[in-house]
Amino acid sequence: MEFKDQLNRVITIHKTPLRIISLVPSQTELLCDLGLESSLVGVTKFCVHPNYIKRKATIVGGTKQIHFDKIEALKPDIILCNKEENTKEIVAFCEKICAVHVSDVTNIEDSIQLIKQYGTIFNVSQKANFITQQIKSEFECFNAFIKDKMKLKTVYFIWKSPWMVVGNHTFINSLLNLCHFSNYFEAFDRYPEIDLDNHTYDDVDLVLLSSEPYPFKERHKIDLQEKFPNAKLLIVDGEMFSWYGSRLIKAFRYFTSLRLNLL
Known part of the structure; x- marks a missing residue:
């Protein structure tokens, strides 16, 4: 059987994969929700959902640095990667x-496509369709809720030292726009560094400090408030903004609660 992944690479599989290695935390969670946790033989140290998966599968490293010898020893049928999370070198070795x-x-749309691809590859299309229908239903409800809400000029921080924010061509940016959080740095690509030493952003309405990949805490709001004097600063659940699998079922209700707290 031949399939195409989301980079349009052709994948040849002779039978339904029974030994899976996932190098992406959100995809690990998705696989388990698809009923495939017993097939997961390898995961990363960042695969924290479900919370027991690292006790059941072998930890093969992180997302950028992995132990190739451990991967080889597990004799996987398929390895699941992500363009952003994993390097080209990792993909080339795994191939x-x-x-x-x-x-x-x-x-x-990309998220739904991925879930359906997994449904086909792992022969769990019925479960994949159920998850995508749940996401679409939650998405529809959220769109009805958000349509009349004011757009807020928003900065979304993902890192400190250096200070890094979310820019365009990212999954987080697309979710910010859905929430009517107009990304202040949307003119910049990916994850730009910004200068806080020589600039004050007094026209920003909202600053969101993500819980991951950098674990922002309440104390960081104090550091940033003088640089964003007219903005409200909030710590937000980074998984809700960046995990693109079955987590989306929960994400839209989280976004609804977030918006209601800003009224």
Whole structure:
């Protein structure tokens, strides 16, 4: 059987994969929600959902640095990667071992496509369709809620030292726009560094400090308030903004609660 991943790479699989390695936390969660946790033989140290998965599967490293010897020893049928999370070198090495699927998700449509691809590859299309229908239903309800809400000029921080924010062509940016959080740095690509030493952003309405990948805390709001004197600063659940699999079922209700707290 031949499939195409989200980079349009052709993947050849002779039978339904029974030994899976996932190098992406949100995809690990999705696989478990698809009923495939017993097939997961390898995960990353950042695969924290479900909370027991790292006790059941072998930890093969992080998302940028992995132990190739551990991956080889697990004899996987397929390895699941992501264009943003994993490096080209990792993908190239993994391809020497077995089939590799690479996801590339920048919006809701991409997320749904990925879930359906997994449904086909792993022969769980019925469960995949159920999850996508749940996401679409939650998305529809959220759109009805958000349509009349004011747009807020928003900065979304993902890192400190250096200070880094979310820019365009990212999944987080697409979700910010859905929430009517107009990304202040949308003119910049990906994850730009910004200068806080020589500039004050007095026209920003809202600053969101993500819980991941950098674990922002309440004390960081104090550091930033003088640079964003007219903005409200909030710590937000980074998983809700960046995990693009089955987590989306929960995300839209989280966004609704977030918006209601800003009224």
